[in-house]
Amino acid sequence: MSITLSALLQPLAQQQPPLRELFAAEPGRAKRFSAKACGIYLDYSKNLIDEQSWQTLQQLAAQSPIKQLCQQMQAGAAINNTEQRAVWxxxxxxxxxxxxxxxxxxxxxxxxxxxxxxxxxxxxxxxxxxxxxxxxxxxxxxxxxxxxxxxxxxxxxxxxxxxxxxxxxxxxxxxxxxxxxxxxxxxxxxxxxxxxxxxxxxxxxxxxxxxxxxxxxxxxxxxxxxxxxxxxxxxxxxxxxxxxxxxxxxxxxxxxxxxxxxxxxxxxxxxxxxxxxxxxxxAQLLNGAADMDQHFFSTPFSENLPVILALLGVWYINGFGCQAQALLPYSHYLRLLPSYVQQLDMESNGKSVDRAGHALTDATAPVIWGDAGTNGQHAYHQLLHQSQLKVPADFILPLQVSHNLSDQHQRLAAHCFAQTQALMQGKTLQEATAECLAQGLSEQAAAALAPHKVSPGNKPSNTLLLDELSPYHLGALIALYEHKVFCQGAIWELNSFDQWGVELGKQLSGPIYQALSGKTSGNFDSSTARLIAHFLESRAAQ
Incomplete structure (x- = not known):
């Protein structure tokens, strides 16, 4: 594109009003910025977007090759152009x-x-x-x-x-x-x-x-x-x-x-x-994914779940300079989903050249990480809430569950919704001071402690509610993230379906293995040579 994404999006990102102001100004914001398909309800109202920025992002999608690549993919064209393969x-x-x-x-x-x-x-x-x-x-x-x-x-x-x-x-x-x-x-x-x-x-x-x-x-x-x-x-x-x-x-x-x-x-x-x-x-797993495919291929971008998630991801990477995204399933059974999406997203779009082999000027693909809630709340949520980093997060919660501990599921949901609320609104110094005084602290003690309780807020998140975690809904959820990654690759104009970057380490491991096996001495940099020597010395001493 003639103008880089960063040049387009960064000035707009700097103008975004705080989330507190956006919610106060628009009582119907949650309804305005929500969508549903295939038993998945997406609330994306807690994102740093207003009408102007969202329209800009919609135009970005419309001008991108998403539709063209979708048509080519369905027709069996070799859109994996570096390997000359269809993507089916x-x-x-x-x-x-x-x-x-x-x-x-x-x-x-x-x-x-x-x-x-x-x-x-x-x-x-x-x-x-x-x-x-x-x-x-x-x-x-x-x-x-x-x-x-x-x-x-x-x-x-x-x-x-x-x-x-x-x-x-x-x-x-x-x-x-x-x-x-x-x-x-x-x-x-x-x-x-x-x-x-x-x-x-x-x-x-x-x-x-x-x-x-x-x-x-x-x-x-x-x-x-x-x-x-x-x-x-x-x-x-x-x-x-x-x-x-x-x-x-x-x-x-x-x-x-x-x-x-x-x-x-x-x-x-x-x-x-x-x-x-x-x-x-x-078969139901396949059906859920197939229905999400149909939603993706046929739904206008403004209501299209994969496109919405993709645009928000591009917005934070290229507009705000975010380098990571948290994937936080509030479901014990979905605890491996972050690891799965790590490969899906980072191997697909962790690229530095476009489809033609030209160097990209915009950053692509965030570092994906996360764990099941509420475990993360007692580990890294401190960073999400109070650090200077802005880490967009996807919260995922099934509404119906297979066990009969209904009160615990209500508590789990309460924690999930509370985390997104806390990330959005934060806690001001005035609120923290009032809280300390209400707890009986003196004015001097409250003034000393309150700054440590401040959370800046204005941290973006999506909430995805699954009707239930069934084979059908899991299929739809996985396909949703597949298509999200595809859309982002299309916007960045890269090939999301090759992974040449993983080859170098494989190539270099061969000669190192030969050296570790004593078959060759090899010719390595000083660090690698010393590591090999240390390994061999340790093995010989056993």
């Missing part, structure tokens, strides 16, 4: 898959076949009809993956705990730290364990090493190649590499180039979720 994760949650083809392949038939294969395996496992190499039914499944192959299913499995119906226990192995597989296998029996390796290339180091360690565990227990074939499945696009490992083709669920890892929950990567909640509930 939204197709994975469609119900009507007829006449759906890409580059001559019947994608609809392939998706249906994958769903049916997943469902058949899950039914076998649930009915204890999948028999291991020693004649016993499978009791445990180990899911091996990393990044998008792990974060999405692990988050969703946790989020939908009340819907678990599987007699089979599930275990996640992600980190290459050997303690992960070591801890998992200590409590399991190879004869009753099924391993599923999730890797598109079947070459991701962390996943491959964990898979090799699990295969060795089977072999140490006396399992031969036929037993390995019986107990190992994969979801991958590299059939040959999986076969070389010992996995037969009938045990491979497909992955496609047009699905990025962090957008793959809706594919066979969602197998752990379907395993734990059942095939019908997994």
């Amino acid at each position: 994760h939204t197709r994975l949650r469609q119900q009507n898959l007829s006449n759906l083809s890409l580059d001559g392949e019947d994608i609809g038939a392939a998706i249906l076949a994958c769903r049916e294969k997943m469902a058949a395996l899950i039914t076998q496992l649930h009915q204890q009809q999948y028999i291991g190499y020693q004649g016993q039914p499978i009791t445990d499944v180990v899911w091996v993956g990393i990044g998008g192959s792990l974060l999405g299913p692990q988050m969703a499995v946790e989020a939908l705990t009340p819907y678990h119906c599987s007699p089979v226990k599930l275990h996640f192995a992600g980190n290459i730290d050997g303690a992960v597989v070591s801890d998992i296998t200590q409590a399991l029996n190879p004869a009753t364990t099924l391993v599923i390796v999730a890797s598109k290339s079947f070459g991701t180091e962390e996943t491959k090493q964990n898979a090799l360690a699990l295969r060795q565990w089977f072999q140490d227990a006396g399992a031969d190649s036929s037993a390995i074939a019986q107990h190992f499945w994969a979801t991958s696009s590299n059939i040959q590499a999986a076969a070389d490992f010992g996995i037969i083709e009938q045990h491979i669920l497909p992955m496609w180039d047009w699905v990025g890892g962090r957008y793959s929950l809706w594919s066979a990567i969602g197998f752990p979720v379907a395993l734990m909640i059942g095939n019908d509930a997994f």
Whole structure:
């Protein structure tokens, strides 16, 4: 664009009246700045926007390539331009898959076949009809993956705990730290364990090493190649590499180039979720996401939940210079959502060049962090309320819950709403002084203590209320954040679907591993060389 976002938005941001004034001037502000779709109510009234700034942001969306990229995405164009790939994760949650083809392949038939294969395996496992190499039914499944192959299913499995119906226990192995597989296998029996390796290339180091360690565990227990074939499945696009490992083709669920890892929950990567909640509930997860897709593709920007969240994010990053955003689910079951959105947002839009490879002049992608409320209130909310930093926050609360401790849920909701109110209005010195005097302090003591109780307020937040935390609503919530990230990438004119930045560390780890293994001495900077030497010295002394 001819003018940078910062140059456009910063002068406007400096003119924003305080939130207290905005609420006082407009009694209907909460209704004016709210929207609902797919069982999710969004209150964005506690944001630093007035009518002028919001209209400017709406114009920014209208002038951006959001609509154009949406049309290209739906048509199967290679909007992931650096890898020349289509971006079709939204197709994975469609119900009507007829006449759906890409580059001559019947994608609809392939998706249906994958769903049916997943469902058949899950039914076998649930009915204890999948028999291991020693004649016993499978009791445990180990899911091996990393990044998008792990974060999405692990988050969703946790989020939908009340819907678990599987007699089979599930275990996640992600980190290459050997303690992960070591801890998992200590409590399991190879004869009753099924391993599923999730890797598109079947070459991701962390996943491959964990898979090799699990295969060795089977072999140490006396399992031969036929037993390995019986107990190992994969979801991958590299059939040959999986076969070389010992996995037969009938045990491979497909992955496609047009699905990025962090957008793959809706594919066979969602197998752990379907395993734990059942095939019908997994279909509801897909339905929720599909309905959010429809809302996003067809709703005017002024009422469009993903667009609204995206514009507010751009507003704070490029208008106010905010570098972080807190994601605060007031739900124990959603405690892994911040970790999931970290990858979704930061890996997608943490870029420094545009789609054409030109350097960006505007900042992109905040640092996403957070934890379940009310835990955070006793940890980092102090910084949110009283520091000089301005950290926009999303508060997420399900209205209906699965447990019967209704009073505790009311208390949880009270804390959630109180935090957004406190961030918005703060506490003035006059209010703090009056509070101290009301508590019986002398004027001198009140004057000394009151400054420490002041909270500046004027801190922005969104509140998202879910009708309930069901498979449907979780699907809609995840898709909401997916589309938010997409919209921001479109506004910043970058490619949200590649992740070249993660490659450098992978490339450099190879030579370092060779040095740590004593195979080469390598040529490293002085710091890295000394770290390697210290590691080797420590190992030699053991």
